[in-house]
Amino acid sequence: MLKPHLTRDSAEQYILGALSPEASAALEAHTLECEPCARLLQEEAVLSEQLQEVAQSFPREDRVIRPARWHVRRAAAGAVGAALAAAASLALVLLPGGRAPHPSGVAGRATTTAALELEMGAPRAIVVACPDLATQDSCMQAAEERGLLVQYPWGTGEVPRYEARTGLPEGALSARHPVSL
Amino acid sequence: MSAAVQGLRMTLRMPREAEEPVEAEVARQGDEDTLARRALAGDRAAWDALVARHHRRVVVSLLARGVRVDRAHELAQETWARLIQQQQRGLLTELRLPNLALTQAAFLAADDARRSRRESISGAVEELPERQHPVDPSVSAERRLLSEEQLSRAHAALAQVSPSARTVFLLACDGQELPHAEVASRVGLSVQRVRQILCEVRKKLRSALEEETHA
Numbered sequence: 162m163l164k165p166h167l168t169r170d171s172a173e174q175y176i177l178g179a180l181s182p183e184a185s186a187a188l189e190a191h192t193l194e195c196e197p198c199a200r201l202l203q204e205e206a207v208l209s210e211q212l213q214e215v216a217q218s219f220p221r222e223d224r225v226i227r228p229a230r231w232h233v234r235r236a237a238a239g240a241v242g243a244a245l246a247a248a249a250s251l252a253l254v255l256l257p258g259g260r261a262p263h264p265s266g267v268a269g270r271a272t273t274t275a276a277l278e279l280e281m282g283a284p285r286a287i288v289v290a291c292p293d294l295a296t297q298d299s300c301m302q303a304a305e306e307r308g309l310l311v312q313y314p315w316g317t318g319e320v321p322r323y324e325a326r327t328g329l330p331e332g333a334l335s336a337r338h339p340v341s342l
Numbered sequence: 343m344s345a346a347v348q349g350l351r352m353t354l355r356m357p358r359e360a361e362e363p364v365e366a367e368v369a370r371q372g373d374e375d376t377l378a379r380r381a382l383a384g385d386r387a388a389w390d391a392l393v394a395r396h397h398r399r400v401v402v403s404l405l406a407r408g409v410r411v412d413r414a415h416e417l418a419q420e421t422w423a424r425l426i427q428q429q430q431r432g433l434l435t436e437l438r439l440p441n442l443a444l445t446q447a448a449f450l451a452a453d454d455a456r457r458s459r460r461e462s463i464s465g466a467v468e469e470l471p472e473r474q475h476p477v478d479p480s481v482s483a484e485r486r487l488l489s490e491e492q493l494s495r496a497h498a499a500l501a502q503v504s505p506s507a508r509t510v511f512l513l514a515c516d517g518q519e520l521p522h523a524e525v526a527s528r529v530g531l532s533v534q535r536v537r538q539i540l541c542e543v544r545k546k547l548r549s550a551l552e553e554e555t556h557a
């Protein structure tokens with residue numbers, strides 16, 4: 162069959178859901194017969210997934226910022242200083258809106274506001290959402306052992322959760338361990 | 343590795359600037375919450391709405407793993423079927439989308455790949471191309487798609503696009519799968535313009551991600 166090869170644009174439009182059903186079907190059919198075009202489509206899909214990661218790790222004002230970022234690679238801050246400065250300026254503006262520290266905070270809370278600002282300004286970290294304050298300690302420790310960071314709820318597709326500590330029934334379906342039926 | 347372990351810090355909620363009132367954000371999450379709750383209670387219409395919202399993302403995630411497009415559609419359907427089945431058996435106590443669906447889909451894809459690998463071995467067929475072997479989901483669940491450097495470059499590039507373009511991009515890609523029409527109505531643009539912006543931002547970020555790092 163001689164349907165036209167994909168272009169970056171058409172693959173992109175397909176991924177965005179901007180193509181008509183007919184055009185989508187034609188594009189799909191073509192990728193089944195043409196390996197290079199299947200690869201192109203895969204590349205665009207990979208980029209889409211990467212962009213989700215970029216968007217979800219971009220520092221944002223309206224999010225609940227969960228505790229600590231571990232393993233913050235301050236070394237990197239120098240290398241990409243200008244970049245960070247640009248991103249930091251976005252986040253820092255909003256700091257005055259922050260609330261007073263939560264009373265149940267633990268070790269390390271003595272961190273200064275300046276340090277907090279610095280961290281918030283550093284855009285990075287695919288991280289873990291801890292369920293609540295009660296289990297936060299163990300959750301954070303577990304996360305740290307895996308080299309993960311902690312993130313706001315409504316996290317990303319790549320973020321595991323820690324339901325084990327929330328008392329779910331045995332065999333409950335978890336985001337971390339898909340169930341085989 | 344500068345493993346400066348930071349202590350537990352407070353939870354901060356930041357007000358958001360201009361474009362999107364906090365109420366809208368709350369309403370959106372409330373909407374998603376309500377749908378998830380209804381779905382957990384077995385409401386089929388709620389499931390339909392959630393599937394409609396998240397299906398594309400599931401398919402794209404499978405394509406990214408190198409699954410053929412026809413199989414990607416099948417596996418995405420299978421993903422939803424399994425989640426609904428789990429809910430009916432009372433095994434689903436929380437429904438966080440798209441995470442749960444993405445993980446389930448990754449699992450199915452890996453299962454699929456294992457099976458076809460076995461078949462190709464027993465049938466003495468030539469080795470399948472690499473792109474048909476998705477990674478093990480137990481690994482990929484924590485897989486970082488991007489390096490720190492790539493993320494930094496992408497964030498820097500994103501910080502440089504216009505605020506409205508950034509808003510559009512973040513709304514469309516924040517994982518909640520807001521339909522483009524919804525994004526458009528929030529920012530007061532046409533759907534076509536929203537997609538145009540998405541493509542522009544995508545191009546910028548693509549080159550930011552592809553940039554070679556010279557140490």
Ligand SMILES: [Zn+2]
Pocket residue numbers: 165166167191195196197198
């Ligand atoms: Zn082709």
